[in-house]
Amino acid sequence: MSSPAATTSQPEVDREIGAGLRRLRRERSLSLVDLAARTHLSIGFLSQIERGKSSPTLRALVTMADALGVGLADLFPATGVTGDQTATIVRSAARSQLQLWRSGIRKQLLTAHSAGSKLSLYIVEMEPGASTGDELYTHDGEEAGLVMSGAMVLTVESESWTLQEGDSFRFLSSRPHRFANAAEGETRVLWVACL
Numbered sequence: 001m002s003s004p005a006a007t008t009s010q011p012e013v014d015r016e017i018g019a020g021l022r023r024l025r026r027e028r029s030l031s032l033v034d035l036a037a038r039t040h041l042s043i044g045f046l047s048q049i050e051r052g053k054s055s056p057t058l059r060a061l062v063t064m065a066d067a068l069g070v071g072l073a074d075l076f077p078a079t080g081v082t083g084d085q086t087a088t089i090v091r092s093a094a095r096s097q098l099q100l101w102r103s104g105i106r107k108q109l110l111t112a113h114s115a116g117s118k119l120s121l122y123i124v125e126m127e128p129g130a131s132t133g134d135e136l137y138t139h140d141g142e143e144a145g146l147v148m149s150g151a152m153v154l155t156v157e158s159e160s161w162t163l164q165e166g167d168s169f170r171f172l173s174s175r176p177h178r179f180a181n182a183a184e185g186e187t188r189v190l191w192v193a194c195l
Contacts, residue, residue, distance in 0.1 A: 013099045015052030017061075020075055022050040024068045038067035055102040059137040059178075066139045071195045072098075073113050073120045087112035104130030104181070107191075122191040126152065130187075131180030138177070141195035144170040150187025153180045 025035055032050075036043045041060060048054035049064075056064070065072050076096035089112070096109040104127035111121045124145075136155065146168045153162050154169055156177045163169060163182075171177060173193070181187045 011052065013101060014049075014055050017056065017075060017098070018050045018052040021064060021068075024070060024074065025050075028068060030068075035064070035067055039063045055100065057103055058100055058105055058132045059135065061098075061100075062137060062139045071117070071120060071141075072107075072193065073109050073111075073117075076107075076109050076113070087114070103132065104128070105132070118195050120193045120195075122193070123148075124189040124191045126150070126181035126187045126189075128181060128184060128186070132178045134178075136176035136178050138175065139173045141173040141193055142170070143173050143191065143193050144168070145189045145191040148188040148190055150181065150183035150185060152187050152189060153182045155179070 025032075030038075032043045032046050035041075035046055039046070039060075041063065045054065045060075046064075049056045049060070061075055062072060065075055068074075073096075076098045090110060096113065098107045098109070100106070106125045108123045108125070109120065110123060111117075111119065118141075136157075147163045147165050149165055151162060151164050153160055154177070155161075156171045156175050161169075
């Protein structure tokens with residue numbers, strides 16, 4: 001991977017994500033007890049994430065983002081590239097990346113991050129065997145995507161589909177869902193999220 005974040009070590013990624021979550025929680029004057037009540041995640045688990053001692057799943061991150069009133073893009077570690085709120089383009093070398101290394105999922109943010117923006121475009125890369133986990137999860141918004149390479153299994157409520165290269169999808173994020181790589185190699189999906 002040529003993304004700047006791709007060279008960051010796994011423990012460092014966890015520390016960056018945890019520090020960002022702690023900052024957002026404190027900005028909202030929430031205690032760990034408050035956040036645990038909003039997310040239904042244990043205080044201990046939240047504390048370990050904030051200290052970089054545990055790697056959150058995508059499901060946990062989305063749940064925390066919802067509870068903090070932010071989009072998933074707000075949880076991406078900074079790339080060191082600064083821009084203004086009216087930024088129109090993102091150069092490939094300046095993309096923020098969220099690496100969920102324990103689950104084998106990486107998300108590259110393709111759109112300029114802007115406070116209050118409801119639309120985010122990502123490239124989701126899934127290693128062989130990668131998934132969001134066995135449990136279905138929900139959050140605010142709507143999602144759509146296009147499988148660019150590989151194959152993925154998408155489950156929404158009680159239905160599951162295997163999507164191949166060129167197949168696309170759209171669903172309300174409030175419907176319980178999960179996804180997994182269905183290919184022997186890596187799968188890449190162009191993913192749109194609107195909160």
